[in-house]
Amino acid sequence: MTRADTLSTVGEFGFLDRLLPRLAGRRDVIVGPGDDCAVVRCGNRRLLVTTDALVEGVHFKRDWLTPRQLGYRSLAINLSDIAAMGGHPTFGVISVAAPGSTPANELFAVHAGIEAAARAAGMAIVGGNVSRADCLFLSITVLGEVSRRALTRAGAHVGDELYVTGTLGDGALGVRQLQRGERRGAAVQRYRQPRARLKMGQLLAEHDIGSAMIDISDGLLQDLGHLTKASGIGAEIEVDALPFSPALRRLPQTEALGLALHGGDDYELLCAVPPRRVAALERLRRQFECPLTRIGRCVPKRLGIELLGAGREVHVRPEGGGWDHFTS
Amino acid sequence: MTRADTLSTVGEFGFLDRLLPRLAGRRDVIVGPGDDCAVVRCGNRRLLVTTDALVEGVHFKRDWLTPRQLGYRSLAINLSDIAAMGGHPTFGVISVAAPGSTPANELFAVHAGIEAAARAAGMAIVGGNVSRADCLFLSITVLGEVSRRALTRAGAHVGDELYVTGTLGDGALGVRQLQRGERRGAAVQRYRQPRARLKMGQLLAEHDIGSAMIDISDGLLQDLGHLTKASGIGAEIEVDALPFSPALRRLPQTEALGLALHGGDDYELLCAVPPRRVAALERLRRQFECPLTRIGRCVPKRLGIELLGAGREVHVRPEGGGWDHFTS
Numbered sequence: 225m226t227r228a229d230t231l232s233t234v235g236e237f238g239f240l241d242r243l244l245p246r247l248a249g250r251r252d253v254i255v256g257p258g259d260d261c262a263v264v265r266c267g268n269r270r271l272l273v274t275t276d277a278l279v280e281g282v283h284f285k286r287d288w289l290t291p292r293q294l295g296y297r298s299l300a301i302n303l304s305d306i307a308a309m310g311g312h313p314t315f316g317v318i319s320v321a322a323p324g325s326t327p328a329n330e331l332f333a334v335h336a337g338i339e340a341a342a343r344a345a346g347m348a349i350v351g352g353n354v355s356r357a358d359c360l361f362l363s364i365t366v367l368g369e370v371s372r373r374a375l376t377r378a379g380a381h382v383g384d385e386l387y388v389t390g391t392l393g394d395g396a397l398g399v400r401q402l403q404r405g406e407r408r409g410a411a412v413q414r415y416r417q418p419r420a421r422l423k424m425g426q427l428l429a430e431h432d433i434g435s436a437m438i439d440i441s442d443g444l445l446q447d448l449g450h451l452t453k454a455s456g457i458g459a460e461i462e463v464d465a466l467p468f469s470p471a472l473r474r475l476p477q478t479e480a481l482g483l484a485l486h487g488g489d490d491y492e493l494l495c496a497v498p499p500r501r502v503a504a505l506e507r508l509r510r511q512f513e514c515p516l517t518r519i520g521r522c523v524p525k526r527l528g529i530e531l532l533g534a535g536r537e538v539h540v541r542p543e544g545g546g547w548d549h550f551t552s
Numbered sequence: 553m554t555r556a557d558t559l560s561t562v563g564e565f566g567f568l569d570r571l572l573p574r575l576a577g578r579r580d581v582i583v584g585p586g587d588d589c590a591v592v593r594c595g596n597r598r599l600l601v602t603t604d605a606l607v608e609g610v611h612f613k614r615d616w617l618t619p620r621q622l623g624y625r626s627l628a629i630n631l632s633d634i635a636a637m638g639g640h641p642t643f644g645v646i647s648v649a650a651p652g653s654t655p656a657n658e659l660f661a662v663h664a665g666i667e668a669a670a671r672a673a674g675m676a677i678v679g680g681n682v683s684r685a686d687c688l689f690l691s692i693t694v695l696g697e698v699s700r701r702a703l704t705r706a707g708a709h710v711g712d713e714l715y716v717t718g719t720l721g722d723g724a725l726g727v728r729q730l731q732r733g734e735r736r737g738a739a740v741q742r743y744r745q746p747r748a749r750l751k752m753g754q755l756l757a758e759h760d761i762g763s764a765m766i767d768i769s770d771g772l773l774q775d776l777g778h779l780t781k782a783s784g785i786g787a788e789i790e791v792d793a794l795p796f797s798p799a800l801r802r803l804p805q806t807e808a809l810g811l812a813l814h815g816g817d818d819y820e821l822l823c824a825v826p827p828r829r830v831a832a833l834e835r836l837r838r839q840f841e842c843p844l845t846r847i848g849r850c851v852p853k854r855l856g857i858e859l860l861g862a863g864r865e866v867h868v869r870p871e872g873g874g875w876d877h878f879t880s
Contacts, residue, residue: 231659232652236682239656250676252642262678264643266697269595273678275645275693279685282649314580315592317603319647319691321610324560328567331559348578350590350601354564357607359686363647365603365693369594 255376259454260308260439263374272368274305280360288402291330293416294362295337301441302366303345303420304491308439310375310429311368313347313422318364321357334362345422375429377454380436380496384522386459387505389421389493390514391469392444393480396487411471418491423513425493433505434495443486447494448529455496458527461520465533485531496522583704587782588636588767591702600696602633608688616730619658621744622690623665629769630694631673631748632819636767638703638757639696641675641750646692649685662690673750703757705782708764708824712850714787715833717749717821718842719797720772721808724815739799746819751841756823761833764824771814775822776857783824786855789848793861813859824850 231239240258254270255263261272278284278298289297299316306313318338322331331354342349347366398415406412421439428434436455440447444461452459463481472480495516497505509516523530559567568586582598583591589600606612606626617625627644634641646666650659659682670677675694726743734740749767756762764783768775772789780787791809800808823844825833837844851858 229656230652231650231654231656231682231684234656239659239682240680242656242660253676253678257677257679262643262645264676264678264695266594266599266642267597269597271594271599271695273643273645273693273695275647275679275691276681277647277649277683277691279649279683279689281686282684314594315590315601317590317601317693319603319605319693321605321607321689322559324558326559328557328559328562328570331567332570348581348592349585350581350592351585351603352568353604354559354567355605355607356559356610357687357689358609361607361649361685361689361691363603363605363689363691365601365645365647367592367599367601367695 255374259376260305261311261368261374263309263370270370270374272306272309272311272370272374273365274302275363275365276302276305277361277363286360289416291333292337292340295334296341296417298362298364299338299341299366300418300420301491302364303341303422304418304439304441306366306368307420307422307425308375308437308493309368309370310425310434310437311370312426313345313366313368315348315350316342316364316366318349318352318362320352321355321361323358323360324356326360338364345420370429372430375425375434375437377436377438377451380451380455380457380522381498382457382522382524384435384496384498385502385518386461386520386522387495387497387516387518388440388444388467389424389516391467391472392440392490392492393472393483393487394469395489395491396443396483397471399489409471410469415489418489420491421493421514424516427508427511428493428495431504431508433497433501433508435498436496438494440490440492440494442488444494445485445529451494451496452525452529455522456525458523458525458529459520460523460530460532463531463533465517465519467515467517583702587704588633589639589696589702591637591698598698598702600634600637600639600698600702601693602630603691603693604630604633605689605691614688617744619661620665620668623662624669624745626690626692627666627669627694628746628748629819630692631669631750632746632767632769634694634696635748635750635753636703636765636821637696637698638753638762638765639698640754641673641694641696643676643678644670644692644694645678646680646690648680649683649689651686651688652684654688666692673748698757700758703753703762703765705764705766705779708779708783708785708850709826710785710850710852712763712824712826713830713846714789714848714850715823715825715844715846716768716772716795717752717844719795719800720768720818720820721800721811721815722797723817723819724771724811725799727817737799738797743817746817748819749821749842752844753821755836755839756821759832759836761825761829761836762823763826766822768818768820768822770816772822773813773857779822779824780850780857783850784853786851786853786857787848788851788858788860791859791861793845793847795843795845
């Protein structure tokens with residue numbers, strides 16, 4: 225990094241990567257920065273902490289969502305981080321900044337959306353603050369607990385199978401449709417009201433099924449890259465196995481594939497499962513709230529990330545192609 | 553409130569007041585929204601949660617602080633909320649939004665300032681996220697614990713004595729000097745590096761000295777108004793007893809008084825102490841890190857807030873005169 229570097233040239237992940245080594249470890253910090261949540265000790269409990277923000281003009285445009293949908297979405301993306309650790313959300317605090325001219329009723333509607341998402345997840349919003357700013361900014365911190373261990377991004381081994389929840393690419397398709405001025409349809413709805421896979425995450429963690437887990441918020445390849453990097457492995461993805469919704473299946477295959485691999489905003493879970501736990505996973509299936517699809521497996525690190533299928537083999541650099549707020 | 557109301561007309565506190573009743577209580581929420589921190593149960597522990605934000609152009613101007621000072625200050629104002637409950641800070645997460653053109657080294661310096669404040673307070677930063685935005689926005693959430701009970705704004709009774717830590721008005725004087733282009737001096741330094749009164753808060757809570765406490769971030773009168781409202785009382789303040797720094801004592805008295813009563817950014821503690829605990833307080837004095845000054849007492853609610861001294865009696869409406877981000 226040089227003196228001339230800016231956030232745009234370094235990128236969000238470059239910035240966080242350089243920052244991480246500075247953050248000192250402590251005995252009461254079980255998982256520090258760099259995973260979906262931090263895990264810290266609180267007495268005999270293991271507490272999850274995660275924070276995420278939505279900025280108008282960067283993460284959303286005002287006319288893409290009603291204020292209530294914006295509130296709902298802003299909590300849901302934090303809940304997805306709790307889900308990725310196998311946790312149960314407990315409490316949240318909100319930081320809102322908005323122009324002074326913002327209608328008060330609009331902010332109440334944002335808050336009602338946050339409350340609705342909190343109620344659905346069984347958690348409570350316990351505080352917050354409001355400031356003035358030139359654009360709308362919503363930052364939420366959510367706490368949670370894990371009843372056993374937290375599933376991190378590290379922990380996958382060569383030979384582990386890779387699974388994803390739900391379907392991929394719908395969030396990015398929703399964004400594309402909104403950019404085109406379309407305001408209806410399943411993909412738009414998926415963007416507006418992502419559903420954190422809390423129950424799935426809890427099942428995969430509490431029944432000791434997963435060896436590593438991450439939520440797919442920045443596109444499958446980017447988030448897979450985070451998981452393989454943290455676990456010190458590579459991965460093979462069978463592109464024909466990727467689960468597509470009816471909306472994605474109606475698109476040309478390369479387009480659907482691009483959305484699934486490089487799009488963002490899906491908030492599904494990617495989980496590595498050791499072969500010896502696959503039978504246990506299958507026995508749990510009737511408790512699943514959504515499909516869980518095998519999409520590939522973990523391979524040695526030197527093989528990197530490979531896309532297999534449809535008569536082609538594509539090698540992908542692990543860092544490639546996701547959603548980075550500064551370089552995209 | 554009407555359909556035409558905006559944040560500017562309603563104000564930050566008006567907005568929060570209307571919001572509070574919507575936030576449902578739960579058995580594991582000991583203190584919900586509306587105090588300096590929320591207090592929630594985590595196993596057998598009592599967890600404090602607080603969040604606060606600094607927005608460029610609203611809470612600070614770039615040339616008022618170095619990036620490192622900005623980082624230090626942004627954590628300190630959260631620590632002050634932990635101090636106001638008598639708590640010990642444990643963990644924090646950071647949400648930063650900045651223009652893509654922001655030099656990366658500037659953001660690292662902000663972070664270094666946050667880390668320095670965290671180290672000094674014995675807490676750890678365990679996570680964060682970075683986004684792009686048109687202005688610099690820093691939102692920090694801090695967790696803490698109370699070893700006994702948390703001191704809230706409610707709990708003061710008629711007859712309790714009122715005490716403040718340190719000196720009043722310096723933060724606001726610092727802002728005024730910075731606005732005039734002055735960049736040096738004790739008051740400017742006080743604005744840049746406020747010191748959360750953690751040890752004082754812990755002593756007052758853990759030795760069962762205080763009946764109610766709040767930090768003075770929006771000016772004595774406004775924060776006293778919050779305490780008296782939450783406790784259902786009124787208050788008499790002896791203006792000649794207000795503790796002033798040498799810098800404030802050099803000003804004309806009315807000017808110094810204005811800064812102390814209506815200015816903000818002091819981050820001192822205001823604590824109500826029952827008469828039967830005053831002797832215990834005096835016995836603790838040698839452990840104090842800063843002066844603790846008696847400035848008045850709690851009176852029946854119907855008397856409101858009265859300023860006594862210097863040959864005049866001024867009656868003040870409890871809501872009056874502090875720093876509100878939208879109406880100021």
